[in-house]
Amino acid sequence: MHALIAIDSFKNSMTSIRANQIVADQFSAHGITSTQVAIADGGEGTVAAWLANQTGGKAITTATVDLAQQPIQATYGYFADEHLAVIEVAEASGIQFLTPELTPLDTNTYGTGLLIKDAIAHGAQKIILGLGGSGTVDGGAGILRALGYRFFDANNSELAMTGADLARVQRIDAQQVLPALSAVAFVSAADVTNPLTGEQGAARIFGPQKGLNAELIATYDDAMAHYMTVATGAVSSEEGDGAAGGIGFALRYFLHAQVQSGFQLIAQVSHLAEQVQSADLIISGEGQVDDQSFMGKVPIQISQLAQAAGKPCYLFVGRQKGANATFSEQGVTAVLPIVDQVMTLEQAMASGPDNLTRMADRLARIISASRQ
Known part of the structure; x- marks a missing residue:
């Protein structure tokens, strides 16, 4: 019996790599052998997954700033032979x-732009930018500033381009843009199709979770919309522009x-479809599965691959919302919540590895007993 284990991260509890290893050990x-695939969807863990699945890469840590412009160290992946950088916005x-005092009015993505600039200095000619987990709604203006774009208000004063400056910008200047930028191919790694503005736009859909007051x-x-008009001459509704607080637009x-x-992207680099075909059963999961899981979340995309290959698929999760029958329709054999006693969310995250260990042991015993 051979299992393919490809579990997405349990946010603030376990990385994909750690969760995979826990299950593999149990x-x-x-007596169940396994293959592990580090998995992600463009958010947290994307760089680690890429480095785990493709040889020849290294992690580069460099100085940058966070979304409030405070100095931090951040890491991205670089593959010198391919001149490829993989960067997470998060x-x-x-x-x-984010803190209770910070809102999108105070923040921007300048720090991510500095990571892009550093990758280009290392020789990157292609940059994959994972857009999940962002904490800003700046339309990607901070990234652009770090790359040399300059933004001016009506008095010709240069703007920092936090969220508060979106309404003030009157002119965008590209004369000091990094010269090497024209030779770099960018890929937006995202599953979000929201436009930049409107009822499904970045502010209305993603603003509240990032601290934007309802009023x-x-x-x-x-x-x-004003920022987009200054940049392009009109307001359009391009799919994906609203991803990561508007980074998709930039x-x-x-x-x-x-x-x-x-x-x-991760499925391609890890040859996931072929791995599914070679396994007897598939294991995936993440912190929570619910109705949003059917809109392209990792565990359901993996269960659909399992279903197409005629393989059973089990999901280890912290919490399940939704009917078992609905998950079954998407190729899930069983959803297995790992929390087995009353506890707070904080306790569940802290004890995630222990909880997963117990549940993986239970499933392994069931599988072993069924083979006898």
Whole structure:
């Protein structure tokens, strides 16, 4: 019996790599061999997954700033032979840097732009930018500033381009843009299709979870529309522009990025479909599965691959919302919540590895007993 283990990260509890190893160890104790695939969808863990699945890469750590412009160290992946950099927006501009005092009015993605600039200095000619887990709604203006674009208000004063400056910008200057930028191909790794503005736009859909006050959402959306008009001459509804608080727009319009599914990129580099075909059963999972899981979340995309290959698929999760029958329709044999006693969310995250160990042992015993 051979298992393919490809579990997405349990946010603030376990990385994909650690969760995979926990399950593999328990399966091995019961005579079940396994192959592990580090998995991600463009958010947290994308760089680690890429480095785990493709040889020849190294992690580069460099100085940058967080979304409030405080100095930090951040890491990205670089593959010298391919002149390829893989960068997570969440690494320097992630939601984990938010505090109750910070709102999108105060933050921007300048730190992510510094990571891009560093990768280009290392020789990157292609940059894959994972857009998941961002903590800003700046339309990607911070990234653009770090790369040499300059933004001016009506008095010709240069703007820092936090969210508060979106409504003030009157002119965008490209004369000091990094010369090497024109030779770099960008890929936006995201599964979000929201436009930049409107009812499904960055401010209304993603603003509240990043601290945007409900009373300011309409005003902020107007400011984003103004910023887009200054940049392009009109407000359009391009799919994916709203990803990561509008970074999708900056990448598409200014950096001519190609948009690809974050999960599909990792699936290609890890040869996931072939691995599914070679396994007897598939293991995936993440912190929570619910109705949003059916909109392209990693575990369901993996269960669909398992279903197409006629293989059973089990999901280890911290919490399940939704009916078992609905998951079954998507190729899930069983959803197995790992929390087996009453505890707070904080306790569940802290004890995630222990909880997963117990549940993996239980499933391994069931599988072993069924083979006898």
